[in-house]
Amino acid sequence: MIVAVASGKGGTGKTTVAASLALVAAEKGPVQYLDCDVEEPNGHLLLHPAWEHRRAVTVPVPVIDRDKCNFCGRCAQICAFHALAVLPDEVLVFPELCHGCGGCQYFCPMKAITENKREIGCVETGQSGAIQFVHGCLQVGEAICTPLIGAVKEQAAPGTLTILDAPPGTSCPVIKTVTNAGFCILVTEPTPFGLHDLRLAVKMVKKLGIPCGIIINRSDGQDQLIVEFSRDMHIPVLFRLPEDRMVAEGYAGGMPAVTVRPAWKPLFQNLLDGLEAGKQCVS
Amino acid sequence: MRELVVLSGKGGTGKTSICGSLAVLAANKVLADCDVDAANLHLLLEPEIKSSSPFYGLPKAQINDDLCLACDLCAHLCRFNAIRGQRVLTGNCEGCGVCYHACPCEAVEMLPHIAGELHLSKTRYGPLVHANLGVAEDNSGKLVAAVRKKARQVAEAEKKELIITDGPPGVGCPVISCLSGIDLVLVVTEPTLSGMHDMERMLDLADFFNVKAVVCINKWDLHPGNTESIEASCRRRDVPVPVRLPYDQIVKEAACRAQPVVQYGSGPVVDGIVALWDELRTRLV
Numbered sequence: 039m040i041v042a043v044a045s046g047k048g049g050t051g052k053t054t055v056a057a058s059l060a061l062v063a064a065e066k067g068p069v070q071y072l073d074c075d076v077e078e079p080n081g082h083l084l085l086h087p088a089w090e091h092r093r094a095v096t097v098p099v100p101v102i103d104r105d106k107c108n109f110c111g112r113c114a115q116i117c118a119f120h121a122l123a124v125l126p127d128e129v130l131v132f133p134e135l136c137h138g139c140g141g142c143q144y145f146c147p148m149k150a151i152t153e154n155k156r157e158i159g160c161v162e163t164g165q166s167g168a169i170q171f172v173h174g175c176l177q178v179g180e181a182i183c184t185p186l187i188g189a190v191k192e193q194a195a196p197g198t199l200t201i202l203d204a205p206p207g208t209s210c211p212v213i214k215t216v217t218n219a220g221f222c223i224l225v226t227e228p229t230p231f232g233l234h235d236l237r238l239a240v241k242m243v244k245k246l247g248i249p250c251g252i253i254i255n256r257s258d259g260q261d262q263l264i265v266e267f268s269r270d271m272h273i274p275v276l277f278r279l280p281e282d283r284m285v286a287e288g289y290a291g292g293m294p295a296v297t298v299r300p301a302w303k304p305l306f307q308n309l310l311d312g313l314e315a316g317k318q319c320v321s
Numbered sequence: 322m323r324e325l326v327v328l329s330g331k332g333g334t335g336k337t338s339i340c341g342s343l344a345v346l347a348a349n350k351v352l353a354d355c356d357v358d359a360a361n362l363h364l365l366l367e368p369e370i371k372s373s374s375p376f377y378g379l380p381k382a383q384i385n386d387d388l389c390l391a392c393d394l395c396a397h398l399c400r401f402n403a404i405r406g407q408r409v410l411t412g413n414c415e416g417c418g419v420c421y422h423a424c425p426c427e428a429v430e431m432l433p434h435i436a437g438e439l440h441l442s443k444t445r446y447g448p449l450v451h452a453n454l455g456v457a458e459d460n461s462g463k464l465v466a467a468v469r470k471k472a473r474q475v476a477e478a479e480k481k482e483l484i485i486t487d488g489p490p491g492v493g494c495p496v497i498s499c500l501s502g503i504d505l506v507l508v509v510t511e512p513t514l515s516g517m518h519d520m521e522r523m524l525d526l527a528d529f530f531n532v533k534a535v536v537c538i539n540k541w542d543l544h545p546g547n548t549e550s551i552e553a554s555c556r557r558r559d560v561p562v563p564v565r566l567p568y569d570q571i572v573k574e575a576a577c578r579a580q581p582v583v584q585y586g587s588g589p590v591v592d593g594i595v596a597l598w599d600e601l602r603t604r605l606v
């Protein structure tokens with residue numbers, strides 16, 4: 039089963055929840071942790087995997103053969119992403135803007151365009167105890183991350199529990215991650231910010247038709263805002279994690295929540311049991 | 322006119338809270354919320370929307386059945402698996418237009434696609450330009466560029482000296498769109514491993530674009546050791562770290578009441594933000 043852990047905004051504790059879930063699951067059997075937050079992967083900072091493999095991920099990028107090119111300008115006119123500019127005696131390529139659609143190559147009347155591979159980042163895999171760890175790392179300055187997320191997700195092994203740490207937000211990279219998950223955990227904070235972003239996240243998972251549940255993190259008991267919303271939307275609140283300075287300090291030092299507070303493990307275990315049984319447990 | 326952008330890399334470092342407080346402290350400015358993934362600044366500033374306009378993303382392909390001869394060339398050429406059985410899967414379509422240009426029957430149309438909305442609002446701290454992107458839309462930075470452009474127009478029209486921008490999260494395309502032509506970046510970080518990791522990437526990016534940076538460490542006392550490494554790293558890069566803000570419940574209380582923290586209360590966090598603003602101000606002139 040694929041379980042995605044997402045949140046409308048960053049900093050709600052998504053990664054510490056995902057890492058805790060993986061650690062608790064690993065006590066029972068093999069589990070995969072796929073960090074799909076390729077712009078800022080940080081699951082490894084909590085799970086400390088021993089790296090085993092690194093594979094470069096490339097995207098196609100056009101290469102212009104100046105001897106064949108007649109500078110007609112057709113390629114730049116075709117490119118919807120403004121990744122090409124044709125000057126009187128030169129064609130400029132802006133690789134970060136190229137989406138690799140292949141249009142320029144197909145339409146060049148002089149067959150002057152070929153494609154090369156360009157590295158945008160890498161997928162690294164490793165082991166952290168019983169957890170198989172995978173993450174993608176986008177190179178600084180790269181703009182397009184969905185091919186890299188795709189490469190991370192290719193590592194999902196059917197038949198095992200796969201936990202996806204999704205990027206924050208509700209745009210393309212998150213959709214790419216969450217699509218085809220069996221369940222989506224939405225981590226939120228009980229503040230108006232948290233609620234605002236949770237609303238967007240719920241809209242997204244509903245649009246994708248994925249069942250979801252909410253974990254309220256840093257709860258101070260005043261969770262009315264979130265509870266009312268979850269009731270209106272008919273989404274279960276899976277459990278709450280209290281505001282806890284020790285946990286925040288642990289996180290700062292690279293320790294997931296259940297390592298700092300082993301007493302929280304049954305919450306995660308219950309959730310896993312519920313997911314296993316094909317139903318969400320409602321608190 | 323000067324432009325300050327507040328960035329943090331990962332979310333949850335307090336970027337928006339600090340930005341909201343700078344909005345209270347700074348005079349004669351335009352505010353811009355470029356955190357288009359999670360636009361929260363408006364929650365703090367109670368804006369009254371004055372005007373809104375649609376924001377167009379790249380158009381989406383559509384196949385006209387009456388003209389299509391089902392040759393399947395378009396499906397063959399589309400690299401995004403967006404065409405199946407002469408139907409465009411709009412969610413996959415990136416709007417590259419290859420099918421449109423290639424179709425021998427001119428059966429493909431490119432339809433305009435509204436991806437979000439751009440707003441100009443009035444707040445008691447000055448004009449605010451903000452936006453919301455539809456769910457599942459591309460956050461490729463175009464909306465960020467549109468917000469910035471609008472903010473500059475407003476600043477010029479209303480003779481404002483400063484634009485304060487709440488920047489997008491992450492270190493990707495939207496952030497890059499935010500950095501060109503900026504005078505100063507404030508990086509808000511926290512002494513967590515991921516915060517430090519992201520701060521380094523933000524500072525690399527600022528370097529890459531040749532923009533001056535200032536760092537502010539939020540919740541510094543969660544890990545004094547990490548705080549010192551952040552300061553050491555900034556010293557090596559010659560980036561000033563004028564203040565350390567402590568972990569304080571007042572920040573969350575203020576957020577719960579949807580108020581900028583300098584407006585809501587007092588104490589070391591508030592004093593710290595005031596000192597931070599003094600420092601930023603001297604670097605902006």
Ligand code: SF4
Pocket residue numbers: 102106107108109110111112113114124129145146147148149150151
């Ligand atoms: S379309 Fe081909 S020939 Fe024309 S400018 Fe581009 S590369 Fe050169």
Ligand code: SF4
Pocket residue numbers: 099100113116117118119120121122135136137138139140141142143417
């Ligand atoms: S492959 Fe597509 S996006 Fe890239 S340069 Fe060519 S036309 Fe533009």
Ligand code: SF4
Pocket residue numbers: 384388389390391392393394395396407423424425426427428429
């Ligand atoms: S290329 Fe044109 S005619 Fe051929 S299947 Fe596509 S839309 Fe139909």
Ligand code: SF4
Pocket residue numbers: 139381382398399400401402403404409413414415416417418419420421
């Ligand atoms: S516009 Fe591009 S992405 Fe969209 S359907 Fe046509 S070829 Fe595919």
